[in-house]
Amino acid sequence: MMIKLLGKLILFFFVSLVSVQAQYQLSSQFDYANTLFKTGNYFDAITEYKRLIFFDSTKTFFYRSSFQIGKCYKAGAKFDEAIKYFSISELNASDDFERFDSKIEIVRCNILRGTTSRAHQLLNEMELTYSGNDSKDSINYWRGWAYMFEDDWTSAAASFAKINPNHELKLICNRVEKDKVSVTFATVISYILPGAGQIYTGNFLSGLLSLGWNVLSAYLTINAFNAERIFDGIAILTLIWQRFYRGNIQNAAEFAESKNIDIANSALINLQKQFRGAKP
Amino acid sequence: MPMFITYGDILCQDSLKELDLFSYKSRLKFGNHLYLEKDYLRASYEFREYLKYEDNDTIRFKFANCFYNIGRYLEAADNFKSIFYNSTIQDESRLAYYKSLFFSGDFNLFRNSSRNEIYLPEKYLSEVNRLYFTSFLMDNSVLPDTANFISAFPDSNKNDIRNFYIQKKFPQYKSPTTAALLSSVIPGLGKIYVGNITDGLTSFLVTGVLTFLAIDNFNHKHSFRGWLFTGLGAFFYAGNIYGSAAAAQIFNAGVKFNFDNNVKLYFEKRNYFLPENNL
Amino acid sequence: MIKSIIFCLLLVPTLSKAQTDWVKWDAVEVSYKISNASSKNIITQKQNTGSGIISFLRNIYGFFISELDGDNCPFYPSCSHFFVQAISESGMIKGPLMFADRFIRDLNFFKGKNSYPIHRIGKFYDPVSNYTLNEQMIEIALSGNGGD
Numbered sequence: 040m041m042i043k044l045l046g047k048l049i050l051f052f053f054v055s056l057v058s059v060q061a062q063y064q065l066s067s068q069f070d071y072a073n074t075l076f077k078t079g080n081y082f083d084a085i086t087e088y089k090r091l092i093f094f095d096s097t098k099t100f101f102y103r104s105s106f107q108i109g110k111c112y113k114a115g116a117k118f119d120e121a122i123k124y125f126s127i128s129e130l131n132a133s134d135d136f137e138r139f140d141s142k143i144e145i146v147r148c149n150i151l152r153g154t155t156s157r158a159h160q161l162l163n164e165m166e167l168t169y170s171g172n173d174s175k176d177s178i179n180y181w182r183g184w185a186y187m188f189e190d191d192w193t194s195a196a197a198s199f200a201k202i203n204p205n206h207e208l209k210l211i212c213n214r215v216e217k218d219k220v221s222v223t224f225a226t227v228i229s230y231i232l233p234g235a236g237q238i239y240t241g242n243f244l245s246g247l248l249s250l251g252w253n254v255l256s257a258y259l260t261i262n263a264f265n266a267e268r269i270f271d272g273i274a275i276l277t278l279i280w281q282r283f284y285r286g287n288i289q290n291a292a293e294f295a296e297s298k299n300i301d302i303a304n305s306a307l308i309n310l311q312k313q314f315r316g317a318k319p
Numbered sequence: 320m321p322m323f324i325t326y327g328d329i330l331c332q333d334s335l336k337e338l339d340l341f342s343y344k345s346r347l348k349f350g351n352h353l354y355l356e357k358d359y360l361r362a363s364y365e366f367r368e369y370l371k372y373e374d375n376d377t378i379r380f381k382f383a384n385c386f387y388n389i390g391r392y393l394e395a396a397d398n399f400k401s402i403f404y405n406s407t408i409q410d411e412s413r414l415a416y417y418k419s420l421f422f423s424g425d426f427n428l429f430r431n432s433s434r435n436e437i438y439l440p441e442k443y444l445s446e447v448n449r450l451y452f453t454s455f456l457m458d459n460s461v462l463p464d465t466a467n468f469i470s471a472f473p474d475s476n477k478n479d480i481r482n483f484y485i486q487k488k489f490p491q492y493k494s495p496t497t498a499a500l501l502s503s504v505i506p507g508l509g510k511i512y513v514g515n516i517t518d519g520l521t522s523f524l525v526t527g528v529l530t531f532l533a534i535d536n537f538n539h540k541h542s543f544r545g546w547l548f549t550g551l552g553a554f555f556y557a558g559n560i561y562g563s564a565a566a567a568q569i570f571n572a573g574v575k576f577n578f579d580n581n582v583k584l585y586f587e588k589r590n591y592f593l594p595e596n597n598l
Numbered sequence: 599m600i601k602s603i604i605f606c607l608l609l610v611p612t613l614s615k616a617q618t619d620w621v622k623w624d625a626v627e628v629s630y631k632i633s634n635a636s637s638k639n640i641i642t643q644k645q646n647t648g649s650g651i652i653s654f655l656r657n658i659y660g661f662f663i664s665e666l667d668g669d670n671c672p673f674y675p676s677c678s679h680f681f682v683q684a685i686s687e688s689g690m691i692k693g694p695l696m697f698a699d700r701f702i703r704d705l706n707f708f709k710g711k712n713s714y715p716i717h718r719i720g721k722f723y724d725p726v727s728n729y730t731l732n733e734q735m736i737e738i739a740l741s742g743n744g745g746d
Contacts, residue, residue, distance in 0.1 A: 068340055082622050086361050093349050094340055116626035117618050151628050190632050249666050286668030300634050307630040319630075360620050389620040495731075517708040525702055558698020565699065565729045572736040 062099070065091060069100050072107065081111040102131045109144060118152040139169060139177075146181050150188050150319040158185040176202045183208060184319055187310075190303050192216045207316070215306045222295040229291035233284055236291025240298050249287040256280035343372035350378075359385040376406045380415070384596070387415065392423035403438065413440035417447050418593065426454040445471070449592050455487075456582050462488050472592065479585065486578055492571040495564040502563035506556055509563025513570050522559040526552055656682045673714075674721040677704055683726040696729045715739040 072087035088104040088111070095101060109124035122145050129141035142165055149158035162182050169178070179201045186195035187208075196212035203209070220240055229236030234250030237243075256279040263272035311318065339345060350365030363385035366378055383398030396419035402412035416438065420429040432438065433451050440447065452471045455462050462468070465484060472480045493513050502509030506526040510519035529552035537545035586592075656678050664678060671677050680700050685693030703709060703724075714722035717739075727735040 064340060079625055081625055082619070085619070086364070089353070089358075089361070090340055090349055093352050094345070112618075114625045115623050116628050117623070120618055188630070188632070245666065248662065252666060282667040282670070286666050289668045290666070297634065300632060304631045307632065311630040358619055360622065515712055517706050517711055518703055521706040522702050525705060554694070555698050555702060558695050558702060561692075561695040561731075562699030562702065562729070565696075565731060568731065568733055569728055569736055572733065572738060576738045 065095055065100060068094075069103070072104070076107060076111060079114075081114050085111045098131070102128050102133060102137055105131065106137075106141065106144070109141075109148075113144070113148055113151070116151075118148045121148045122152075135169070139165070139174060143177060143181060146185070147319045150181070150185050153188070155185040155189050158182075180317070181319075183212075187212065187307065188319075190300075192219075192303070208310075208314075211306060211310070215302060218302045219299045220295050222292055222299070225291040225295040226288060229288045233287040237287070237294055240291065240294040242290075242294050245290065245294075249283065249290065252283040253280065253287060256283055341368075343369050347378065350381075354381055354385070357388070359388045376402050376408055380408055380412060383412075383415065383419075387419055387422075392419040395419040396423070410440035410442040413438055414443040414446060414593075415596075417450060418591075421450050421454060421591075426458045426460070429454055430460075443594075446593055453586060453591060456483055457579070476589070476592075483578075483582055483585070490571075490574055490578065492574060493567040495567040495571075498563040498567040499560050502560045506559045509560070510566055513563065513566045515566055518562075518566070522555070522562070526556050526559060529555060650686065652685050653682045671704070672709065672722055673700070673704065673724045674717040674719060675725070677701065680724070680726060684729070687726055688730055692730070696726065699729065700724070 068087065068091045072084050072091060075081075075084035075087060085108050088108045091100050092104045095104075105124050105128035109121045109128060112118070112121035112124060125141045125144045125148065129138055129145070132138040132141055142161060146158045146161050146165075149155065149161065159182065162178050162185070166175070166178050169175070179198045183195045183198035186192070186198060192212040192215045196209045196216065199206040199209035199212065225236035225239050227236075228239060232250070233253035234246035234248075237246035237249055256275060260272050260275045260280050263269075263275055340349075346365045347369045350362045350369060353359075353362035353365060363382055366382040366385065369375075369378060370382065379398065379402050383395050383402075385395075386392070386398060387395035396416050399412045399416040399419060403409055403416075406412065417429065417433060417440075420432055423429070430451060433447055449471050452463070452468050454460075455468070462484065465481070468484060469477050469481055498509035498512055500509070501512050502522070505523070507519035507522035507524075510516075510522060529548050533545050533548035533552055536542075536548060659678060664676070673680070675683060677697070677700055681693070681697045684696040684700075687693075688696060703712075706712075709722065714724055717723040723739050725737055725739075727737055
């Protein structure tokens with residue numbers, strides 16, 4: 040009887056040993072995969088995380104591995120796959136913090152992928168679910184980034200202002216909005232004075248040339264009509280004056296839009312390269 | 320008592336071997352899982368490691384199939400070749416080998432290889448034969464005669480194959496020389512012959528108007544303007560002839576592109592008349 | 599139950615899109631830049647005009663005239679760029695003939711009926727390579743793609 044009991048205890052000891060050893064193996068595998076991730080071998084890291092998930096029958100590492108696979112795909116700019124794995128990690132999260140982290144990563148992938156409307160949708164859903172101050176700040180922060188990627192700097196500034204009225208990113212957004220030119224104004228003044236819109240947007244030479252062509256073709260047209268050369272007058276009006284007048288308006292609008300895009304891109308590249316805070 | 324300890328120790332050792340994530344058995348399990356998920360490149364790495372320890376025809380086939388599925392056809396062909404002899408799946412491997420050569424796009428290589436009788440799969444001779452004839456529709460080689468060509472395909476598809484054969488042998492091309500000659504006689508006629516009717520009419524109008532202006536100015540003793548319009552007329556006349564020949568070539572390129580697309584879609588829809596791959 | 603259904607639905611696209619990992623890939627840094635969506639932006643439509651006296655003259659024409667009179671050419675590349683490319687690729691005999699043909703096709707009021715593929719910037723894609731009388735160089739482009 041005692042021997043049988045002792046035998047069972049010994050067997051129990053060996054089984055426990057196996058179980059501990061298994062956990063140790065899986066834990067080592069997780070560390071190995073993390074090392075590959077940290078050294079930038081994302082493709083191989085995914086292989087090792089997948090290996091871990093396959094052999095982890097108790098799903099101890101499932102959330103963390105799925106999350107890391109998502110991060111690997113994100114680093115490789117494969118956002119569809121990244122979002123898939125962040126969604127899987129979200130479904131297998133053990134608490135609200137993990138769920139929140141997964142959702143935020145999905146938002147960040149949507150921003151980088153250019154599907155900012157989806158990012159806004161997710162953030163709006165999260166706003167209804169998560170009520171803590173830290174969560175709200177995080178939601179507003181990424182909402183601001185989504186607006187910046189949409190070239191909506193006013194809304195972005197408003198989002199950052201909800202975190203802190205003097206938030207660094209709010210000040211950057213305000214500066215961008217201030218630097219931008221008005222496309223409507225450029226177009227309207229070009230209707231009134233050809234070339235003015237182009238000068239307003241900083242293209243002085245183009246504006247002056249445009250003004251010159253319009254003045255010259257106006258002079259030639261009027262001259263032709265005055266000399267009763269009607270056909271010549273109509274030809275100059277339609278083939279030259281109208282062309283340069285229309286071109287001046289088109290250029291004013293396009294130069295203004297292009298300048299605004301350049302200002303926005305300059306700010307975005309600056310943020311990408313030099314901003315030290317969290318980025319998508 | 321020692322029996323319990325020994326038994327426990329054996330159980331422990333076996334379980335630990337099973338838990339070794341990088342043992343060849345674990346690699347096989349993981350490789351099969353990746354293969355099912357269509358993660359073929361990763362699966363190939365696992366199968367390669369497994370095959371260093373154990374030789375297994377099915378796994379060797381799956382390993383080759385990984386390369387086939389990701390489009391690395393020549394590597395697939397090389398690996399299928401390793402299962403050509405003394406294997407229960409040697410016919411399947413031979414068929415897969417020929418499929419790999421076919422889909423590699425080097426149809427000359429495929430055809431030369433398929434004439435090598437020692438490699439042909441006995442069970443799938445007609446499939447390889449069909450692929451052989453299909454390859455002629457996919458490149459610019461001289462078509463063989465119709466008799467063997469059409470008869471290689473199932474009865475229900477013979478009409479379609481015959482149509483493809485005729486279109487390949489006698490494509491509905493337009494001759495660039497004819498187009499140029501027509502345009503030299505009547506400006507724009509070559510473009511109308513090619514099917515660009517509005518371009519042809521525009522050519523005719525432009526050269527016509529310029530010719531009229533030239534004649535009119537010469538008649539009114541405006542020699543400078545006369546020569547100017549003559550020069551422009553000649554310029555656009557020559558351009559119209561050139562453009563007609565170019566338009567015929569573009570038309571022919573379009574005919575070939577559409578034919579190639581139609582053939583590809585037709586055969587893809589029917590899996591090239593090949594059996595489904597079950598592995 | 600719902601979790602497992604959603605999980606299965608998530609796996610379906612994973613299976614169909616496994617092609618992502620059929621080639622080993624490296625890390626990629628995505629630029630934050632916003633793309634310029636304007637399809638008629640003359641400034642950003644920089645086309646390669648090559649070197650030489652013809653392209654110099656083209657640049658003068660562009661500076662004084664074509665960059666000021668609006669975006670009038672429905673083709674990509676524009677007629678002046680086509681002229682320069684035609685001469686630089688095919689010489690002083692074929693080049694002008696190609697341009698003469700392009701000019702006539704531009705005058706065609708019904709050019710839209712000619713099934714030119716639509717370039718991604720919204721213009722008719724009509725490359726020089728299609729008119730060299732060399733069949734190997736003809737490009738059959740699909741709408742939305744074509745060229746650089």
